[in-house]
Amino acid sequence: MKKLNVVAAIIQCGEETLCVQRGPAKFDYITNKYEFPGGKIEVGETKESAIIREIKEELHLDIIEPQFFNTVHHQYPDFLITMHSFICPVEHKGLTLTEHIDQKWLKIDQLHTLDWAAADIPIVEKLQTKQK
Template sequence: MIEVVAAIIKVENKFLCCQRDENKYKYISKKFEFPGGKVEKNETNEEALIREIKEELNLEIYINRFFTTINYSYPDFDIKMHCFICSLREFNIKLNDHISFELLDLESIQSLDWVPADLELIRLLKDENGI
């Protein structure tokens, strides 16, 4: 089981959705995700999230609160994804690992092609927001 973290970042009432680069696993290649990454040894989930978002997007985040943990089994690996609601100091994004990004409201968010693990996260966000 791979421990990962994900940031649910709101920018002016829209959510930051990032498109992954090409990957050897077709089921996640070029699909959208909430940004984040792997938790390294001796690192808290919060520390990992702050580091990953800085590395991948050049953004400094505030972690507002823990949202949920999702366990998901892909064909080739399993993840435990710890998800946090976050806000930004300022929106000065620079894509280092992703190929594009979108800012979408919850009504439009499923128009994108998402990594499978994040679909459950979207459902929970919609439930929490009465959508």
């Protein structure tokens, strides 16, 4: 079973959080699902440097001082994912989608309205629990 070690950015501008939608994927169960952007940690890279690099590549957005939020372990049918999420405040919403087909900026209490990838759901739930 393939194991992936990845990072995910909870990008927040004011009271809104960025949600991005995947396009067609190798696995149907994540196609068109919403997720927090990010990607694989490269060899020799810290989690923090990985999230800064991935967000620059995927969204052309600069992240400064990401703050660790939580780690999720999730078993998909074809692989096991360990996802380290980080709160990443930004000053503006200006970005360019290079790998996703849609974006939404939502308040935390609206996040549940989207169809999330299964591994991202525990992050959504923790964000909503912390808000209360």
